[in-house]
Amino acid sequence: MRELKVTPIKNGTVIDHIGNGLALEVLRILEVHELDKDSTVSVALHVRSSKLGWKDIVKVENMELSPRKVNAIALIAPTATISIIRDSKVREKRSVSLPDRIAGVLRCPNPNCITNHGEPVESEFDVYRRRPVTLRCIYCERLVDEFLKLLR
Ligand SMILES: Nc1ncnc2c1ncn2[C@@H]1O[C@H](COP(=O)(O)OP(=O)(O)OP(=O)(O)O)[C@@H](O)[C@H]1O
Ligand SMILES: [Mg+2]
Ligand SMILES: [Zn+2]
Structure with missing residues (x-):
């Protein structure tokens, strides 16, 4: 069954398949304190995952990630996938990968x-x-x- 653990977002970024317990480090990388006051950040910790056993998820409204942030996430959370949401739909989804x-x-x-x-x-x-x-x-x-x- 398709399920969303947290409120859907209209525009923003979903970082899914984060290794269990690493979401707080991802939040630090995202510098969410710098977001504008209307943007919601949702964090789900310890979510059941068929691929990983347990995982964390972070959803940030109105933010798309700089390459520098994607690289930092690849270092800390190499299993993560990053989905860009526009108009409530997944427009782009990719795994993070470590550059050379x-x-x-x-x-x-x-x-x-x-x-x-x-x-x-x-x-x-x-x-x-x-x-x-x-x-x-x-x-x-x-x-x-x-x-x-x-x-x-
Ligand atoms: N409007 C939305 N708001 C918030 N999160 C969303 C929205 N649409 C999709 N997502 C999330 O974005 C991610 C990618 O969406 P998708 O539908 O491709 O997921 P999926 O079918 O669970 O695939 P997978 O888990 O294999 O990446 C998932 O974590 C999903 O929960
Ligand atoms: Mg999924
Ligand atoms: Zn040195």
Whole structure:
């Protein structure tokens, strides 16, 4: 049976199939506090999923995601799907995927890295390993496999 766990939205973005317990991190990435006051954000935690067992869902009215936010979600919640809703219909649906290079999303944990010295150098990582994801800073080669605390 088709069901919606929360109120439908007219325009906005649905981030579904988020790994159980990760919705709050996704909200942090979305910076929902910056949304206009008429936009509703719905969060469903611990929803039964045939694919994942349990999952979280986030629905945000009147927001479409920047590539930077999509990349950050791909790091934290690699199973997520992103659907764009326009006029109450799903106009576009895709899985998130990790690009080969991730610029401006994370800061480098190495305090001596040039990206942490007030120089006009944007942080940038390449993918060192995909499963599980490990990134490598292109400037200092530091390997990173924990992302939450490094999100910009
Ligand atoms: N008007 C709407 N408002 C809010 N959420 C919606 C709306 N229409 C669809 N959704 C949600 O968007 C997502 C994609 O919709 P779709 O109908 O493709 O889902 P589905 O059939 O459950 O597919 P799947 O779970 O395999 O991605 C689902 O999470 C669905 O609940
Ligand atoms: Mg579904
Ligand atoms: Zn570095």
